[in-house]
Amino acid sequence: MSIVILCLFGIAVLWMAVYGYRISAKTAEDYMLAGRGIGLIVLFFLTLFGISSAWTFYAYPGFLYRHGPAFVYFIWGCVAGFVSLYMFFGPRLWAVAKLNHFLSPVEVMSRRYESKVLRVILALILLASMIPYIGLESLGVGLGFKAFAGFHPAVGIIYTTILLICIILLGGMRVTAWTNILLGIIYSTTFLGSLLWVINKVFPDGIPQAVQILSAKSPGLLSAPGPMVEGEPFFTYPIIVGVFITGLMAFSWPHIVMGTLTVRDKRIFKWFPLLGIVAGGIGFYTIPFLWGSLVAPAISLMDGTLVPAVSGKAADNIVQVIITKYLPGWFSTFALMGVVAAAISTAAIQLMTSAILVSRDLIHGVFKPDATDKQLIIWTKLAVIGLLILSVGVALWNPMALALYLTHIAVPGFAQWAPCLAGGIVWKRGTKQGAIAGALTGTAILIAGFIFHLPTIVIIASYIINTLTYIIVSLLTPKPSDQIKRVFFDEVDEFLQEKA
Amino acid sequence: MQYFTSGLGGISSSAAHVDAGEDHSHILPLLTLFLRYLLLPLSVMYVYTYLIFFIKFPLTMIGTHCLIGPKLKKEWDMREIFRHNPGRIFLIVLLLSLIGMLWVPRYFFEPRIFFGWLSAPYLSGLILILIWLVAYLIYFFKYWPFRD
Numbered sequence: 001m002s003i004v005i006l007c008l009f010g011i012a013v014l015w016m017a018v019y020g021y022r023i024s025a026k027t028a029e030d031y032m033l034a035g036r037g038i039g040l041i042v043l044f045f046l047t048l049f050g051i052s053s054a055w056t057f058y059a060y061p062g063f064l065y066r067h068g069p070a071f072v073y074f075i076w077g078c079v080a081g082f083v084s085l086y087m088f089f090g091p092r093l094w095a096v097a098k099l100n101h102f103l104s105p106v107e108v109m110s111r112r113y114e115s116k117v118l119r120v121i122l123a124l125i126l127l128a129s130m131i132p133y134i135g136l137e138s139l140g141v142g143l144g145f146k147a148f149a150g151f152h153p154a155v156g157i158i159y160t161t162i163l164l165i166c167i168i169l170l171g172g173m174r175v176t177a178w179t180n181i182l183l184g185i186i187y188s189t190t191f192l193g194s195l196l197w198v199i200n201k202v203f204p205d206g207i208p209q210a211v212q213i214l215s216a217k218s219p220g221l222l223s224a225p226g227p228m229v230e231g232e233p234f235f236t237y238p239i240i241v242g243v244f245i246t247g248l249m250a251f252s253w254p255h256i257v258m259g260t261l262t263v264r265d266k267r268i269f270k271w272f273p274l275l276g277i278v279a280g281g282i283g284f285y286t287i288p289f290l291w292g293s294l295v296a297p298a299i300s301l302m303d304g305t306l307v308p309a310v311s312g313k314a315a316d317n318i319v320q321v322i323i324t325k326y327l328p329g330w331f332s333t334f335a336l337m338g339v340v341a342a343a344i345s346t347a348a349i350q351l352m353t354s355a356i357l358v359s360r361d362l363i364h365g366v367f368k369p370d371a372t373d374k375q376l377i378i379w380t381k382l383a384v385i386g387l388l389i390l391s392v393g394v395a396l397w398n399p400m401a402l403a404l405y406l407t408h409i410a411v412p413g414f415a416q417w418a419p420c421l422a423g424g425i426v427w428k429r430g431t432k433q434g435a436i437a438g439a440l441t442g443t444a445i446l447i448a449g450f451i452f453h454l455p456t457i458v459i460i461a462s463y464i465i466n467t468l469t470y471i472i473v474s475l476l477t478p479k480p481s482d483q484i485k486r487v488f489f490d491e492v493d494e495f496l497q498e499k500a
Numbered sequence: 501m502q503y504f505t506s507g508l509g510g511i512s513s514s515a516a517h518v519d520a521g522e523d524h525s526h527i528l529p530l531l532t533l534f535l536r537y538l539l540l541p542l543s544v545m546y547v548y549t550y551l552i553f554f555i556k557f558p559l560t561m562i563g564t565h566c567l568i569g570p571k572l573k574k575e576w577d578m579r580e581i582f583r584h585n586p587g588r589i590f591l592i593v594l595l596l597s598l599i600g601m602l603w604v605p606r607y608f609f610e611p612r613i614f615f616g617w618l619s620a621p622y623l624s625g626l627i628l629i630l631i632w633l634v635a636y637l638i639y640f641f642k643y644w645p646f647r648d
Contacts, residue, residue, distance in 0.1 A: 069619040070608060076601065076625030083632065088581075091646065208616035215611065222619050224608035240605040240621075270640050277633045282626065289622060496646045 002149045002333045006159070009186075009337055013163050013344075016178050020171030028376040031172035032103050032356050038177055038262040044275045046177040046349065047082070047259050048284060049184035051250075053133075053346035054140040054339055056285075057191065061292025062316035065300075068226030069293040070235035070243075077247020079281035085251035086272045090260040092425045094269070095492045097261045105257045105421070106361045112424040112488050113432035114480070116366060121436060122417050123361040125443055126254045129413030130354050131387060135395030137347040138164075138388075141340050147320060148336035160344060161388060167348050168355070168384045172377075173262060176348045183341035190338030191287050194323050194331070195295065201326060202299055207290065210298035217301040221293070242460050246411070249463060252418035255346075255353040266496060291319050299326075351384055351391075358383035409450050412459045416442040419470040427474075428485050434474030442466025581645055590639040597631045600624075 024030050038046065063071050093108060102108045106126070110119030138160045145156030167175050203209040214221050224240060225233035250256070263269070296318045300309040306325040310318060323335050359379035364371050371379075419438050423430035442462045449458035581587035604624045612620045 069621045070605070072621050072625055073601075073605070076628060079625075079629060080598065080632065083636075087636070087640075206617075211613055211617050215613070219611045222611040222613060224605065224621065235608075237605050240608070241602055244601060266646055270644055270646075273636050273640070274633075277629055277636070281629050293619065293622070294617065 001330060002336070005333050005337065006340075009340070010159070010163060012182065013179055014166050016182065017166045017170040017175045020175030020178060024172065024174060026373075026377070028103060028360075028373040028380075029101070030174070031377050032352075032360070032380065033262045034172070034174035034177060036098060036262060037264050038174075038259075038268075039264055040268050040271050040275070042177045042181060043259060043263060043268060043272060044279070045181040045184045046262075047256055047272075047276070048280045049180045049187065049342070049345035050255050050259065050349040051078070051082070051253070051346070052184075052187070052284065052342060053137055054144070054343045056288050057319060057339055057342055058140070058316045060288045061296060061319050062313075064289065064292030065296050065315045065318050066227070066311070067229075067234050068221050068224060069289075070224040070226060070240050072289055072293070073240050074243040074247045075281075075285050075289070077244040078250040079247075079277065079285070081248045081250035081252075082256065082280075083273045083276050084248075085256065085260065086269055086276065089251065089422065089425050090263070090272075091266050091269045091496055092492050093257070093260050094263050094266065095495050096425075096488055099491060099495055100487065102261070104356050104360045105254065105261065106357060106417075107365065109417070109420060109424050109435070110361070110365065112480075112484065113420075113430070113435050114484065115432040115436065118420075118432055118436050118439070119361050119365050121439055122420070123357045123365075125413055125416055125439060127354055127357055129410045130254065130350050131391045132394050133391075133410055134347050134350050134354065134387065135391030135393070137343040137350075138392050139395045141343045144320075144336055144339040144343075147317070148324070148332045148339070156340075157392060160340065160347070161392065163344055164348055164351060164388060165385065167344070168352055169381050172380075173352055176352050177262070179348065180345045183345040187338045187341040187345065188284055188287070190334050190341075191291075194319075194327060194335060194338075195287055195291055197331075198299075198322060198326055199295060202302075203295075207294055210294045213298040213302050214294065218297065221297050238457070242457065245460060245463065246415070249415035249418050252421050253414045254357075254417075255349045257421065258349070258353045258356070288319075296322060351387060354387050355380045355383035358387065409446060412446055412462060413443070415463055416446065416466060418463070419467040423470060423474070424488075428489055429474055429479060430470065431474045431477045431480060433477040434470045434472075437473040438466045438470030441469045584643065584645075586639055586643040587645065590635050590643075593635045594632060597628050601628050 024035075027035075029035060060071075060075075093105065096102070096112075097105075097108055100111070102111065106119055106122045109122060110116060138157050139153075141160040142153035142156035145151040145159070146153050167179050171178070199207060199210075211222070218227070220227045225235040228234070297309075299305055299322055300307055300318070307318070307322050310321075320335065324332055359376055363379050364376060368375070416439050419442075420430070420435040424435070442465060445458060445462040445465060448454065449456075449462070581591065601624065605621070608620050608624075614620070614623050618626070
């Protein structure tokens with residue numbers, strides 16, 4: 001049964017990839033940015049399920065389960081950050097890229113600041129942050145295969161790798177976006193379906209019954225700072241503020257910024273925040289919150305439970321364990337499909353973005369500026385294969401170090417180009433010296449914190465110091481040229497004021 | 501599965517991970533103290549800086565030029581929103597809601613449940629998002645700054 005369903009799922013994805021390949025225009029712009037023709041609904045799925053990886057299924061509910069509801073502040077920060085990207089930066093970034101035929105957001109920044117050095121620095125920072133994340137998704141599917149269906153993890157890794165290669169090599173960004181619709185629907189249906197089914201089965205009086213259990217057995221799980229960790233409060237006031245700020249930085253996640261360049265016309269920026277807030281922030285992200293903060297801990301603490309309370313990292317599997325214990329065996333296959341969908345939808349857009357950074361920003365931008373469209377596409381496809389092998393290799397090579405690496409480097413690494421990105425779009429006075437100094441300083445602090453095991457508060461410090469360095473150095477160095485102001489500000493204003 | 505999920509958990513907790521049980525005091529103790537006690541003011545300052553990048557309102561609405569300076573003011577470019585009062589009001593509402601989000605966590609330290617199931621951190625975020633939603637709907641659909 002499992003094998004049949006997974007084969008059908010794979011065939012559906014493969015069919016979409018082949019169809020996408022047949023209708024594509026075979027140009028670099030078409031392959032990398034879907035011909036700048038992505039509409040509202042496709043963009044919404046591309047973005048929401050580019051963000052919602054297997055992390056949303058495993059780690060987020062697991063973290064709430066262990067530490068109480070305060071971590072939801074990270075998600076609220078993310079929602080505000082993503083929406084801000086589409087409200088404030090998106091139209092300008094899209095307009096300048098469309099007018100000047102830029103194919104990557106890093107290319108936009110390198111032209112804005114007139115610096116190839118900055119282009120290499122940003123590409124390397126973002127690649128270093130993204131590659132392990134991609135590997136982790138494949139690895140996660142492999143281990144999900146083992147947990148849900150009893151397959152060897154290698155089966156899941158190979159399955160995911162084949163699907164990713166088909167999606168990206170054949171269809172590029174267009175098929176990546178299309179498949180995200182299919183994957184997103186599968187993922188959200190599985191996730192929401194399992195939640196409603198478990199609530200219906202275990203708590204006949206609904207979620208308030210779960211709250212009553214928690215109030216009686218472990219009231220600490222209903223408030224900050226959450227249960228004590230080795231005698232210490234976990235979510236203190238500064239930490240809650242810190243996770244919120246980290247969430248706000250989500251406007252700079254490169255695979256999400258990439259989405260703004262694929263948009264068909266500016267009216268999409270008018271409607272996108274509505275979907276982002278209602279369907280994404282309030283709708284989809286309430287599911288893992290209810291799972292992790294109320295349903296799962298209440299099930300673990302109630303009398304006669306089939307899933308006794310777990311601690312530590314085992315809590316990250318809590319949703320999966322509850323599904324397998326409380327729901328019929330056949331549902332596990334759908335849950336596994338949900339995990340596969342979650343992992344592939346995120347890995348595909350990250351892999352596509354990473355490959356564009358390699359081909360467009362590193363190879364074309366530095367070594368071979370006169371490359372043709374055909375060469376660019378070939379390099380991007382080769383980069384996809386190379387990056388996929390590299391990412392899985394890194395993930396398998398040292399997973400324990402990888403966990404620390406992700407905690408302290410990867411996601412905060414995305415934020416290190418945030419001041420440069422935001423300033424480049426809305427601040428005429430930002431200079432290349434400021435951008436380079438800010439990005440390097442912030443990244444250096446991040447790496448130092450990782451190597452010397454400094455308190456994680458250093459991550460917040462890296463954002464602050466990066467931003468301040470960018471502003472101060474920009475003010476101390478010569479202004480950008482008039483041509484830059486014309487191309488990146490005046491022409492953009494005129495273009496955005498034209499009728500759509 | 502364990503190490504996989506620990507990695508994913510790590511992503512989520514990039515800022516939330518307190519290195520519980522590890523004594524870092526021997527490593528750059530002044531830096532540690534500095535960060536620990538100045539985190540909140542630094543964070544507030546940071547959010548302010550962040551908002552300045554998004555929002556020029558502190559310079560245009562309340563005239564606090566001294567914070568950044570009139571020289572800097574000329575260089576900000578989000579004129580499509582700043583050039584009219586609805587845009588400025590829109591940005592003020594967003595700013596105040598974000599400041600509110602930084603203010604309210606002080607009330608999270610007692611179990612408070614609303615409507616039978618909403619915990620305080622979730623409810624506060626929901627209110628933030630609803631405020632953003634209403635402000636966005638009014639501004640983007642009545643005062644959309646670009647031509648359709």
